[in-house]
Amino acid sequence: MKTHWQILVVDDEEVMCESLAAWLREDGYQVDTASGGRTALDMARQRDYAIYFVDLKMPGGMDGIETMMQIRRLHPDASIIIITAYATVDTAITAMKEGAQEYIVKPCNPEEISLLVSRIIKVKNLQRENSILRKKLARQYCVHDVITKNSRMQQILTLAGEIASLRSTVLIQGESGTGKEMVARAIHSSGERAPKPFVAVSCAALAETLLESELFGHEKGAFTGANQQKRGKFEMADGGTLFLDEIGDISPKLQVDLLRVLQERTFYRVGGSEEVRVDVRVIAATHVDLQQAAAEGRFREDLFYRLNVIQIVIPPLRERREDIPLLAGHFVERLAHELGKDIAGLSDGALRILMDYDWPGNVRELENAVERAMVTCRGRNLEEGDFAFLAHNGAAKTWSVPAGMTMQEMEKRLIAATLQSTDGNIKKAAAVLDIDRSTLYEKMKRYEIER
Amino acid sequence: MKFLYVGATPEVERGALEAVRDRMAAEFGLPVRELALPPIDFAWDAARRQYGSAEVLEMLMRACPGDGIKLLGVTGRDLFIPVLTFVYGHAQLGGRVAAISLARLRQEFYGLPPNREVLLERARKEALHETGHVFGLVHCADRQCAMSLSTNVGQIDRKRDAFCAGCAARLGRRAQPPPKE
Secondary structure (H helix, E strand, C coil): CCHHHHEEECCCEEEEEEEEHHHHCCCCCCEEECCCCHHHHHHHHCCCCCCEEEEEECCCCCHHHHHHHHHHHCCCCEEEEECCCCCCCCHHHHHHHCCCCCEEEECEEEHHHHHHHHHHHHHHHHHHHHHHHHHHHHCCCCHHCCCCCCCCHHHHHHHHHHHHHCCCCCCECCCCCCHHHHHHHHHHCCCCCCCCCEEEEEECCCCHHHHHHHEEEECCCCCCCCCCCECCCCCCCCCCCEEECCHHCCCCCHHHHHHHHHHCCCCEEEEECCECCCCEEEEEEECHHHHHHHCCCCCCCCHHHHHHCCEEEECCCCHHCCCCHHHHHHHHHHHHHHHCCCCCCCHHHHHHHHHHHHCCCCCCCHHHHHHHHHHCCCCCEEHHHHHHHHHHHHCCCCCCCCCCHHHHHHHHHHHHHHHHHCCCHHHHHHHHCCCCCHHHHHHHCCCCCCC | CCEEEEEEECCHHHHHHHHHHHHHHHHHCCCCEEECCCCCCCHHCCCCEEEEEHHHHHHHHHHHCEEEEEEEEEEEECECCCCCCEEEECCCCCEEEEEECCCHHHHHHHHCCCCCCCCCCHHHHHHHHHHHHHHHCCCCCCCCCCCCCCHHHHHHHHCCCCCCCCHHHHHHHHCCCCCCC
């Protein structure tokens, strides 16, 4: 994972600077050079380097110690190695006192520098890994963790920040894999409820009765197997946020129960007679168009309006293609640590493939694609060939049944499409559909289909 | 037709050049040609009592024939770069030329009895290592791979005179034999 670490070499003697930089580059690091303290500071302002090699004696009013102190003001955790041709105990003590991590005398033994650099990078890798794991463990995403430069997404994030401290219900709509839960967590952790629990429930994963006891809890003896009282997710999320994923899939009975909780902020445990009062903010998410479902009577209209106080619609990845390079780069960097593979980034060709692909599974699919490519990749960059499986996916993209239409509508569309493919030839169309010609005529008449 | 050139300065014994040449031909899969190089006295640094490798690389750039894809120079002199006490070799990363020094590969340098086999084996490994850099390879974490970093002879002796599968694959994409004209 060397490629992700950058090193800055600061020395007024060009040969020193360049020879050390070249030697470190052979080790796989990205190395920049600066000929003096001021240039070094300008560069340190642009980016934080993992290691700074700073020559002690430099002209121009800014020596190595001064340069180091200024860099440390910008980056308190910077690892700075002071190099000098004239070693004295005094300067060594001063350098270490001012926060130099190491002090080396040039010319230095290659083994010494090599061990020094690998030791520092090892610690940096562990620190980075630690922060990634912590974030993953706590899943405490904040608004800044959402990677995007798309204007619609940025509006969403601004809105998320603004509504974070309200108790109003939020409805997040978006295709599968667009990051609905991540936005929900960002809303939760940006507001006053952040220290309180964030409880996520997938409504599609559980049968109606199970989901009911999961959400509201149950009393001892409420049903067979209810050996003791159990708190539901609403109680667990008290003071915090309850995230109801796939809300479009819940049964009519649960819709009524949910409506009641949202209105009254109270509910009964399954089999219980005691009213339970909670302070919970509900964030619901769905990949189906709830407004249409409500219009068609498949979802209670009053519940829809209760949920839809604040609406967030996350665009699919194919409508925010400008984010693909950013996201792919982010996944490469994170997965390089997780998989322990030294992969620096993506080639232009690989990026082109990602940009051209349609991403029906959205950001989640992109993440999985990058991971799959990284597992088999043997170079230092992901190349076009590493994403060959995407072309295959694209070609084998299967037609999926658009749920939400009637059998008759389906039959009508199939007949029309078949006739189109046979250029209106009834005999051929009937053969493809495996029905009699007379039956086909009859259906065409019934559905008013032209040849 | 393009060639990989291996050159030697006058003090290098013939056998060492041949060992390096044959190993390079086998590992890179490219036709290898020999080249006679001048002495490198011009690179002598009296203060350090060593030879500057940057100056040697400059000379190699001038010496590389027009039909040479890359040139590796072999010398018996002890090389250094300003910031380090010594180098076993030096290469232009992703460039055209590289050099290796046999001085510190000899057992005699460490007060041990001479051993020609040990010297040739180390020379073959370092030749692959520096030439690998010229083809754009960086250090490899596999301690047995020729591209792993060696800062002492013990580390050189521990690696093999071949590239690991990963480095070989990377190299394969860069060192394709040139199409026949």
